[in-house]
Amino acid sequence: MAEMDTSSGGGHKKGPGVKKGKKLSTRVDLTPMVDLGFLLITFFVFTTTMSQSTAMNMNEPKDDPDSQLKVKNSGAMTILLGKGNQVYYYYGQLEAATASEQFKSTTFKGIRALILEKKNGTPIDDLMYIIKSDDQSTFKNAIDILDEMTISAVPPGHYAEVTMESVEKMLLRETEKANGIQ
Amino acid sequence: MPKVKIPRKSTIVDMTAMCDVAFLLLTFFILATKQKPPEVLAVKTPTSVSSKAAPDKSILITLTKEGKVFLMLGDETKKADIINDINTTRNLQLSPSELNRLIKKEEFIGMPLNKLKSMLASSVIIPATAMEGIPIDSTNNELTYWLRSVTNVYAGGDQRKLQEMLLIKGDGQALYPIFKNIKKALKDNELFKFRIVTEGENVPVGSELYKTGKKAEH
Numbered sequence: 261m262a263e264m265d266t267s268s269g270g271g272h273k274k275g276p277g278v279k280k281g282k283k284l285s286t287r288v289d290l291t292p293m294v295d296l297g298f299l300l301i302t303f304f305v306f307t308t309t310m311s312q313s314t315a316m317n318m319n320e321p322k323d324d325p326d327s328q329l330k331v332k333n334s335g336a337m338t339i340l341l342g343k344g345n346q347v348y349y350y351y352g353q354l355e356a357a358t359a360s361e362q363f364k365s366t367t368f369k370g371i372r373a374l375i376l377e378k379k380n381g382t383p384i385d386d387l388m389y390i391i392k393s394d395d396q397s398t399f400k401n402a403i404d405i406l407d408e409m410t411i412s413a414v415p416p417g418h419y420a421e422v423t424m425e426s427v428e429k430m431l432l433r434e435t436e437k438a439n440g441i442q
Numbered sequence: 443m444p445k446v447k448i449p450r451k452s453t454i455v456d457m458t459a460m461c462d463v464a465f466l467l468l469t470f471f472i473l474a475t476k477q478k479p480p481e482v483l484a485v486k487t488p489t490s491v492s493s494k495a496a497p498d499k500s501i502l503i504t505l506t507k508e509g510k511v512f513l514m515l516g517d518e519t520k521k522a523d524i525i526n527d528i529n530t531t532r533n534l535q536l537s538p539s540e541l542n543r544l545i546k547k548e549e550f551i552g553m554p555l556n557k558l559k560s561m562l563a564s565s566v567i568i569p570a571t572a573m574e575g576i577p578i579d580s581t582n583n584e585l586t587y588w589l590r591s592v593t594n595v596y597a598g599g600d601q602r603k604l605q606e607m608l609l610i611k612g613d614g615q616a617l618y619p620i621f622k623n624i625k626k627a628l629k630d631n632e633l634f635k636f637r638i639v640t641e642g643e644n645v646p647v648g649s650e651l652y653k654t655g656k657k658a659e660h
Binding site for chain 1: 460472488490492614634635637649654
């Protein structure tokens with residue numbers, strides 16, 4: 261009753277009208293299923309470890325006008341962040357006569373080499389990077405430049421964020437116009 | 443000599459066991475991985491070489507692409523205290539049921555203080571994406587009040603713990619002045635140390651940091 265007829269032909273024959281059921285193996289080839297299983301494992305393992313949020317430390321200075329840091333002109337490099345991921349920079353202090361020559365533009369790709377060049381060419385005690393962000397620059401720019409400082413191993417305390425002065429803002433606008441940055 | 447008969451063995455291996463293992467592992471990984479909570483506010487964070495993992499429990503200030511600011515109080519033990527504190531200090535006059543709704547139901551705080559009561563009183567649930575965000579202009583920086591309540595509640599406790607929990611998660615496209623105002627709100631409350639949520643990135647080969655070989659600490 262509950263048995264399956266597994267005997268091959270030759271045994272007792274059924275009636276002439278009864279069709280003989282074809283004998284099928286109950287074994288399934290599991291290879292593709294194993295493949296699929298491991299494929300899914302690999303997928304999950306990769307996707308879970310890849311996206312990890314990290315946290316970057318920020319140390320803001322106290323706004324204390326009495327403890328303003330004096331920066332040597334020879335050791336200062338001012339980095340200005342503008343519209344469209346553009347970076348502008350100058351060394352020392354802006355002189356009215358030569359301002360347009362001092363004021364140079366670059367990108368985030370180029371700034372790394374310039375930071376490093378300044379760092380290697382300046383005694384570490386004099387070194388100071390002054391970062392100024394324009395209102396048109398993005399949050400990403402502000403984080404990226406701080407990250408550049410970490411990448412170039414500039415010690416903390418040798419860079420600071422300062423608000424932009426109107427002269428610099430004007431120069432920045434002019435340079436943007438000249439370079440056709442929208 | 444009679445011939446030695448080598449029994450012909452089948453080359454088919456039974457895959458059942460392997461299949462079992464594969465799916466067991468699959469189930470394990472799926473169940474063991476902690477699911478990221480679905481992000482209500484889509485924020486694409488900038489990248490940094492920092493390798494420190496962002497903590498789960500945090501006081502998170504979210505800055506969206508459009509420049510809207512939201513606050514999320516992740517420390518469940520203190521959330522009620524903080525909200526009660528701002529209710530009294532800013533005289534919001536929220537009823538107990540409204541307070542309860544803000545504490546239990548609302549994940550993101552993203553409404554101007556003067557509109558908070560009407561939002562909590564109405565039965566309509568506004569999704570975080572439709573909220574106005576906390577006003578953060580230089581003239582009306584309400585985040586300062588929120589953070590003041592946070593510092594009030596944490597006062598006397600471990601300040602380092604608070605510093606570790608303070609996170610800013612901003613979209614890369616957000617404009618700088620809003621970030622500046624967030625920093626100002628933090629600084630006005632004597633919170634000088636905080637952290638920025640970023641996406642991990644490898645240290646560029648050949649850079650100073652790469653040469654020193656140490657992991658980024660900042």
